[in-house]
Amino acid sequence: MTTSLPKTTAGPETAVIPAQRSESRLGQLRHRPEAGALIGTLSVFVFFAIFGGEKFLAQAGAASWLNIAAELGIIAIPVGLLMIAGELDVSVGSVLAGSSMTLAIVSGHWGAPMIVGIVLALALGLLTGLLNGILVTRSNVPSLVVTLATLFALSGLTLGLSRFTTGTTSVAIAPDPTSKAIFGQLIGGQFEVAIFWWIAVAVAVTVLLQAMPYGNWIFAIGGDKESARANGIPVARVKISLYMASGFCAALVGVIQTILYNGAQVANGQSFVFNSIIAVVIGGVLLQGGYGSVVGVVLGTLTFAIVNQGIYFTGWNSDWAALILGVLILAAVLMNNTFRRLALSHKPRSAKKA
Numbered sequence: 596m597t598t599s600l601p602k603t604t605a606g607p608e609t610a611v612i613p614a615q616r617s618e619s620r621l622g623q624l625r626h627r628p629e630a631g632a633l634i635g636t637l638s639v640f641v642f643f644a645i646f647g648g649e650k651f652l653a654q655a656g657a658a659s660w661l662n663i664a665a666e667l668g669i670i671a672i673p674v675g676l677l678m679i680a681g682e683l684d685v686s687v688g689s690v691l692a693g694s695s696m697t698l699a700i701v702s703g704h705w706g707a708p709m710i711v712g713i714v715l716a717l718a719l720g721l722l723t724g725l726l727n728g729i730l731v732t733r734s735n736v737p738s739l740v741v742t743l744a745t746l747f748a749l750s751g752l753t754l755g756l757s758r759f760t761t762g763t764t765s766v767a768i769a770p771d772p773t774s775k776a777i778f779g780q781l782i783g784g785q786f787e788v789a790i791f792w793w794i795a796v797a798v799a800v801t802v803l804l805q806a807m808p809y810g811n812w813i814f815a816i817g818g819d820k821e822s823a824r825a826n827g828i829p830v831a832r833v834k835i836s837l838y839m840a841s842g843f844c845a846a847l848v849g850v851i852q853t854i855l856y857n858g859a860q861v862a863n864g865q866s867f868v869f870n871s872i873i874a875v876v877i878g879g880v881l882l883q884g885g886y887g888s889v890v891g892v893v894l895g896t897l898t899f900a901i902v903n904q905g906i907y908f909t910g911w912n913s914d915w916a917a918l919i920l921g922v923l924i925l926a927a928v929l930m931n932n933t934f935r936r937l938a939l940s941h942k943p944r945s946a947k948k949a
Contacts (some may be wrong), residue, residue, distance in 0.1 A: 629891035632878045635927035636894045636901070642923075643905030651908040658785035664900035665793040666848050667874055668893060670867055672796050673841040675875040675892040680837055681817040681884030682738040686727060687845040687871060689749035691864030694719050694849030696757050696766065699859035703768030704761050713774070713850055720846025721839050723749060728835030746868065754861045767858040779854030789851050796844065801889045809833070817884030874899045877927045898927055 643651050650656050670687050677684050694716035702712030723745060730741045757764055770779060780788045804810030812833050815823040824830045845867070853859045878895025880887030902923050906916045 629879055629888050629894055631927075631930045631933065632891040632894035632898065635877065635930055636898045639898050639901045639905065639923060639927075643901060643908060646911075647905055647908030651905060654783070655785060656904075656908055658787075660897075660900040660904040661790055662787045663903060664896050665787055665789040666851065667867065667870055667900065668793045668896040669789065669796050669844050669848050669851075670841075671871045671874045671878075671896050672800050672889060672892055673837065673844045674871045675878065675880050675887055675889070676800065676813060677738075677834075677837050677841055678872075678875055678880045678882060679817045679884055679887045680813050680834060681820065682731060682834060682837070683872070684727065684742045684838060684841045685739065685868050685872070686723060686742040686745035686749065687841060688864040688866070688868040689746045689753065690720050690723050690842050690845035691849040691852070691867060692859075692861055693723070693749050693753045694846035695853045695859035695863050696753050696861055698850055698853045699766035699768045700757065700760055702770075703766050703858070709771050709774045712768075713778075716850050716853075717843060717846045720842035720844070720849075722842070724839035724842025725835065727842070728831075728838035731838070732831040732834050750861075757861050764861045765858060768853060769857065770854045774854055778851045779856075781855075787851070787855065789848070789855075792847065792851065797889055797893050804889060813837070814885060817881075817886070819885075870899065873924060877924060895927075899924070 647656070670691075674684055674687065697719050698712040698716040700712075701707045701715055702709050727738075727742055727745055730736065731738045734741070754764065757766070776788075778788065782788060782790075804813070812823065812828045815826070815828055816830055816833060820830055845864070848867070849859075849864065852863060874896040875887070875892055876882065876895070877898050878887065878891035878893070880892065880895075902920050906919055907913065911919075
């Protein structure tokens with residue numbers, strides 16, 4: 596009669612040495628959604644640190660791309676959540692402009708307290724997001740079409756009402772010290788306080804995705820909307836809330852810019868429409884939905900901002916800036932696709948049977 600070894604006994608074939616543990620950790624990192632975005636961010640940073648030199652690495656240089664990353668990142672994170680859920684929002688540019696003009700007209704042109712203008716500006720973002728969400732969930736019209744219509748409608752409404760109310764397309768404002776400190780302060784004379792708002796949004800959304808069922812709902816909806824609905828997930832409610840979050844964050848950036856620059860213009864914000872989507876895609880989020888991470892979106896935003904500003908520190912002809920930006924963005928996206936395939940094809944190793 597033979598006896599088997601106790602299950603707690605580890606033979607030579609099952610022992611795990613430190614080197615194997617290290618390799619396992621590296622393998623797990625390679626299969627993370629944000630792995631490609633991390634390499635992309637580090638690559639462009641090193642690239643411009645070499646060719647941009649001390650000016651790029653100096654405090655002023657860091658502030659130039661961090662400030663852009665912060666404002667773009669506040670919008671890109673909720674846009675990324677929508678894309679994970681399988682939807683798009685291209686109305687953020689007009690929401691930013693509309694909220695900026697709302698604050699400037701209410702508290703600048705009419706002289707109402709700053710808090711009134713800020714609340715109305717943020718309310719405009721929430722209302723636009725609510726409208727987008729209801730139209731997308733109840734009409735079955737593609738979100739690109741719905742939010743594109745909102746983009747043009749709100750842009751025209753902002754322009755028309757601004758001219759009717761003030762007779763101009765640019766309105767100045769004199770923020771009070773408290774509003775300036777919260778939304779428009781330059782820390783050290785160079786770094787926007789928006790950086791802290793960006794960090795706060797990123798942390799809050801990360802907790803939402805990682806520690807609450809709501810995060811799983813977003814991924815489930817992006818993976819298969821009908822299966823998610825069949826499993827009791829409130830698909831319409833989740834999408835509407837995501838659109839409202841997108842509108843709110845776009846309005847928040849509008850408030851930040853208005854107070855920072857002491858005024859607003861109806862043309863503000865249009866660059867955010869596609870820049871936010873570009874940053875999200877660089878961060879590894881699938882356009883088809885169901886895949887992505889907040890960390891990846893943050894890294895994608897940093898990559899975009901570094902490339903966008905870094906070219907001007909190299910001393911190269913700025914006529915080539917758009918070409919270089921396009922090539923580097925394409926390279927980052929292709930790299931993300933490679934790591935995405937690794938992540939999606941990765942299956943954890945099961946323990947060996949005795």
